[in-house]
Amino acid sequence: MTDSAAPAAPKPSSSVKLVLLGEAAVGKSSLVLRFVNNEFQPNKEPTIGAAFLTQKCQLPNRTIKFEIWDTAGQERFASLAPMYYRNAQAALVVYDVTKASSITKAKHWVAELQRQASPGIVIAFVGNKVDLCDDDAPEGEAAEGGEAEGEEDATVRKVSFKEAKAYAEEENLLFFETSAKTGHNVSEVFTAIANAIPETSLKTSRGAATGAGTQAAISAGQDGSKVNLNARGGDKPQEGCAC
Amino acid sequence: MFLSNLVQKAQQLIDPATLPGPLANLTTPSSRPSKAQLFRHQFRLPDTQNPLYEITAELTLPESKSPRRFHTSQGQTKSWDKSNWDRGPGIHYVGQLHLSEQFLCFSTVHSSFVSTASTSASSAYTGRTNGTGPAGNGFTLPLCAVRRVERLHTPSHEFALSITTWNGYEPRSDSKPDASPAPPKLIVQLEGSRQQCDRFCDGLKKGLRQGIREVEGMRTVTADCYSEYFLATDFDRPAADSTIEKEKEPPDTGLGSIFRYPGNSRKLRDRSKMRLWHEYLRENGRNCTLVRQPDFHRLVRVGLPNLLRGEMWELTSGGFYLRLQKPKQYQETLAKFEGEGSLAIDEIEKDLNRSLPEYAGFQSEEGIGRLRRVLTAYSWTNPEVGYCQAMNIVVAALLIYVSEKQAFYLLSTLCDRLLPGYYSQTMYGTLLDQRVFESLVEKTMPIIWDHLQKNDVQLSVVSLPWFLSLYINSMPLIFAFRVLDVFFLEGPKVLFQVGLAILRVNGEELLDATDDGTFISVLKSYFARLGESAHPKSENPKHRAITNFQALMVVAFKEFDGITQHTISEQRSKHKAAVMENIESFAKRTSIRNLGPESKKLSQNDLGFLYDRFYAVLYERSQRAQILQVEAERKAKASRAARGPDEIVAAAPEMGRVALGGAANGTAMEYDAFREFLAGVAKWAVTDSPSSPVRGGDEAEKQRGNGGYFGSVRSRSLPSTINPWGSGPEPADHDFMQRLFAKWDSDHMGALTLQNVVYGFAAVKGNRDIMSSISYFFSLYSDSDGDGGKVDREGILRISEALLFLSRRGVPGGPPPSPVVNGEGEAKVQSKDEQFLGAVSAFIRRCFEYADPDHAANQAASGVSLLDVSDDNDGDDDASSKPASEDSILARPSTNTFGQTSASRHVSANAALDPGSPVHITLPTFRMLVLADETLEAFFDSGFANSFNLVDAPVPSSTITSSSPFLGGNAFSGGGFSGSSGVSAAQPAISPGGAGAGVVGPGKGLRGMLDNIVTDGMRVAAEVRRRMDEAQKELDRGGGGGVGGEEDEGEEHAGDLLEGAEAMESRSAKSVEGVIEPVAGSASASVLEEARDGKGSTMFER
C-alpha cells in the first residue's frame, strides 16, 4: 500500500492526504508553495479545481509524505470541495488575520469538515499573513507573552490571536499563525499535523480506516518545535501538477 | 429531494393537456430535449430557430474538379443545365431537408424534428453526433445567403430545386475571372407528395423574402471570415504577390497572427492543409454557404490550419450563427457597461495575468486587453454565470485563433450550449459530467475502475480539469487545439472519448499507481510525451511516425466510437438527481451556516425549511415568468416563438440552487415573491378573494393609496392558462405585509435575501418574550427605530387593521374561550375570534384615549384630562344605550368582554381623534394597551409568532396555557350566532367604503359566519378611517387654522365618532412607563377582570 517504504529506508513512510480550504486569497497556495518549494511568489498557474503537490516531512520515527490538495480560490469552486476533502486525513483551514470575514469562512469550513469529512480528520486552523501585523507574529510557544491585546488595535490585524486560539481550542483544532511570505510557522503547521496523525491510521491504507480516536487537540506550541523538518531540499519529492 | 420537489412543482404548474403546441414540451424533463432543441443542436442554430418544415430530399453536388486527396469520385462531372436536368452526374446525398425561420438545413443524418413527427422518429437517432453537431453531409444555410432558388424542369413526379448562394456571385477581381470559379448551385430534389413539396416551397419562399433584409448584415459578418480573404486569391499566387489584392487587409485571425501560432507550422503541415482547404472551400462554399462533405470531416480531424481554425470553430460550434444573428451584441455590451464594475470583473482581473502566461500574446497588453474584454462582455450578457475560473484559460486559447468578437460568440456558445452548467455558480454541469465520466470508465474499463476504487483514488479530481478547461491546461497547446477542433464539430462527447482514451492508453501504468500522486504523475508525464512517437521501437518507419497524440485520437474515435451524444445524455439524466442533491445539500449546509448569529434563534429544521421555501418560491416564480413570457411571445408572433420552451427546462436546474454564491443574481425576493412566500407559511397571508392582482408599478401605488386592504381589486390581467401564483394559495396584499417586507429589507434593497428572511423570522419567532414581541410589532409602525419612536393616528389605525387582518382566520395559541355572561344572564362560550375582534375594537378606543398629543404644549393639558378620566372609570352602562350605531358595533355588546363598560364621553378621547390635533402613542403606551387585554397579550405572547408555520412545533405560550383548538366547541351555536346576526344587521349602517373584502356570504355556514365577523371588524376599522378622512377633509376645507391642533370643528366630528367611547383606565401613560411587567396573574381571565374593575391599577405596579 501507500505506506510500504523502500526496504532500505530505516523509517516507515506513509502518505497523508491533506486538503487546504479557506476563502480566496487568504494565502493557501502561498502556504503550500512555501512548504513545498520554500519560496514565495505570485502563483502563475491558475488553479482549476485543485492543485496537487506533494512534500515529505521527516519525523524522528517515521516519514510522512503529504499529498496536498490546494483547492481553487473562487467561491463557486466551493461546491467541488467535498471531492477533495473526501478521505483526507488532514486539513489546513486558512484565514487571513488581516481580513475579518475570512475567519468566518474558515469556521464554516471547520464545521463542514467536522460534519462531512472523515471522522478522524486532523484540522489545523491557520491565520496567515501575520507579517502584515506590526505587533509581529507571536511565537507559538510564547503565545501568552507576546500577545497583549492592546497592541493589536493600531495594526491592520483584524482577527485577534486570542479569539482565534480560543475558538481553535474549543473545537479541538491545531492552531497557528503563519506567514507564507516570511515562512514563519509554516513548517511547524505541517509538522504538527504530521505528529497529530495517529499511527494507527497510518498503518492502514490511506483513508480506509480513518484513524479512530484521533485526538487532534495537540496544542500548537507544545510539540511543534520539537520536530525538525529536514525533508525540504532533500530528495526533491515535490511535484506540482498542472492538470 | 429538493430538486425532485421542484421538478414536481414545475410540472404541476402546467397541465400539458391545456397547453397548445410547443408549450407542451415544457413537461419534458431536461434529460429529454425537445425536438426543437435537438434540431438547433444538430445544426448549431440559435435559440430563435424552430423546425418548421422538413422533407426527405436528395442533394446533388457537382463532382469535384480537383483531384481528391481522400475521396474517390463517384461519378463524372457534367454541365449544369436547368432546362435539361439530368440526375445522373455529381455526388448524391439522401437526407432530410429542414426549414426554420431563417435557415435551410440539410443533413444525411436522418432525423425528424417537426413537432408532428412521432417521438420514436426523433429519439431513434443513429449516426455520429445524435443531434448535437453538424453531423453527416449537408449544409446549414442562412436564408439570407441564398441568392436564387429555381424550380428545375423535371418529370412531373419529380420536384427539384436549384439553389444559388451569394458566394457564387461574389464579384471577382475583374482581372482574374478564372481565379475562383463560382461554387456550384445546390440541387435538391424533394421527395414527398406534391402537397408536401408545395408546402415546403411556400415556407421557403416566405423565409427567403424575409431573408433579403438580412443580406447586408450577413456581408459584414462574413467579412470577418478569413475564407473571404483567402478565396479572393489563387492559392499558389498568394495575396502578397498580387498587387490588386494587396490593398485588402486580412481579417483578424487572432493573436497568433501577431505573436505566432503555437507549434511548428512546418511540422504541423500547415501549408498543405491550407491548400486542401482552399480547394474544399472553393468547391463547397465558404463560411455561411459551406457544404459539408466527407472531406470536411476528415480535414477537421487532421487538425485545422492556423488561419482557418478560428472560422471553422465558429462555423462548427454555431458561434457564427449567433454572431450572424446579433452582430453588434459584443460591441454594444461593452459600450453599455463601459466603466462599470462587478464582482465578476474583479475576479477576471485577478486571473488575467495567469491565463496561458507562457504564450507571448498574454504577456502583452494587447492580449490581456482582448481577454479582459471578452470575459467582461460575457459576464454582462450572462450575469448568472458571470465569470468562472477556467473560462480565462479557454478564452485565452480561443483568442490565439479568433478575433475578440468571434471569441465572445464562441464563449457564449460554449457556456450556454456546449458545456451547460459547467461554469455556473454551482458548477453542476461540471460535477454531473464528472459523474458521467466515472460511470463510463466503470462501464468500459472495469479493471481500471476497480483498481481506482480499491486504492481510493478519486478519478474526478484528475479528470475535472480536463473537462473544465477542455484539455487546454492539461495537454500541450497544439494537441489541446486538435481536441478542440473535433469538439466544436462533434460536440461534448468528444471530451469523454478523449478522456476514456487517455485512461485506456495509460491503463497498465495506472494499474500500478496506488495513490493520487502516482496517478497524477503518470498522466502528467504522458501528456508531456504526446508529441513523441507512439511506437519508437517499431521497424516500420510509418509506425514510428505515429505520435502518441495520433494514437490517442485513434483510440478515442475508433475504440470509443460507441460513446455518442445519446450515451452522454442518457448518463446525464441518470445521474442528475443524485448530483443535484449533493450540490443542493452542500449549498444548503453552507448557506444556512453562513446566515449569521441571529439565525441561531431558529432551529436547524426551521432554517432548512426557510431555505427550501425561499428558493422554491424564487424558482417557481422564475419558471412561471419564463413560461408566461414564452407564451406571450408565442402569441405575439404566432409561428416565430422567439425562445424554445425546452430551453427553460434545460436552464432550470440551476435556478433555486444558486445560494452558494451568496451575492448571486436572482437570489433575492421582491415583494410579490415575499407575499407568495408568506402565503405558504401563514394562513393570514392567503387572500380572501382568489384573484388579487400581481402588484406592480402604479397598481401598487394605487393600492397603497387605498389604504391597503386585502386584495380586493379584481383584475385578471393574465388570461393565461397559468395561474400567476402557481399551485400555491394566492397571497393577500396588505399594508401589514408591506411593512413587514420593508422592515425585513434591512438593507433597503427592495428585495429580501435569504438572510433577511431568516433574520425576519428570528425577530418574529426567535424572541421568546412578550415585551420584545410587542416592541417589534410597534416598530413596524413607529416613525423611528428604537424604543423612542411614536405611532401616529394613522399608525394606530393601521395597527388595528393589521391585528384584524392577522386574526381573520383565527389566532393560534390564544387564551381559551372565556365564559361570558351576557345581558340575559345566559352563559355561553365566546369564540376566540369574537374575543379578538372585541379586543381590537377596545384597543382602538383605548389607543386614542391614551394617545399623547404631538405638541409639548398640549402635553400637560392632556395629562390632566387623562387624569380626569379616572373619575368616570367605573361606569358600566349597557352598550345598547349608546346612541351611535357604529359605536355599538365597536363595542360589540354581545361579544365583547369589556367593551360595554363605559359610555362616558371623554373629551380627551375625542380630542385624540381630531385630525387637527395630531397625536401619537409611544411604545410604553402600546405595551400597556396590549397588556391590558388578555387576548392581545396572548396574541403577542405567542399567537403572532405561531401564526407563521415553519416545521417545528409552535412555541408554547409562555404565560398562557393554550388549550382548546381554534373553532372548537359550539362557539357558534345559539346566542353566539344571534350575536353575529346582530352584527350583520348593523352592517348597512356603516358603509365600508368599498374596502370590505369580497368575503364569503353569510349563507356559507360556520366559515362564512366567521368571515363575516372578521370582515365586520375590518369594516369598523374602515369606518373609523373613513370618518377620519372626512374629518381631515373637513378640516382642510375649514382653512389653515388647524395648525395649532385645537380646531373645534374637527373635534366635533371626531366626537361624534367615538361618542360614548369608554375611558376605562385612569392612569396616564406617563406614569405607567417602565413599570409594565408581564404579570403572571394576568394569565387568568378572572384576575384580569378583577383588575379592570377599578382595581386595575395593581396590574401595572409592582
Ligand SMILES: Nc1nc2c(ncn2[C@@H]2O[C@H](COP(=O)(O)OP(=O)(O)O)[C@@H](O)[C@H]2O)c(=O)[nH]1
Ligand atoms: N503579506 C503576505 N501576503 C501573502 C501571504 N500569503 C499570501 N499572500 C498574498 O495573498 C495573495 C493571495 O495568495 P494566494 O496564495 O493566491 O491565496 P489563495 O487564493 O488562498 O491560494 C497573494 O497576493 C499573495 O502574495 C503572507 O503570508 N503575507
Ligand SMILES: [Mg+2]
Ligand atoms: Mg490558490
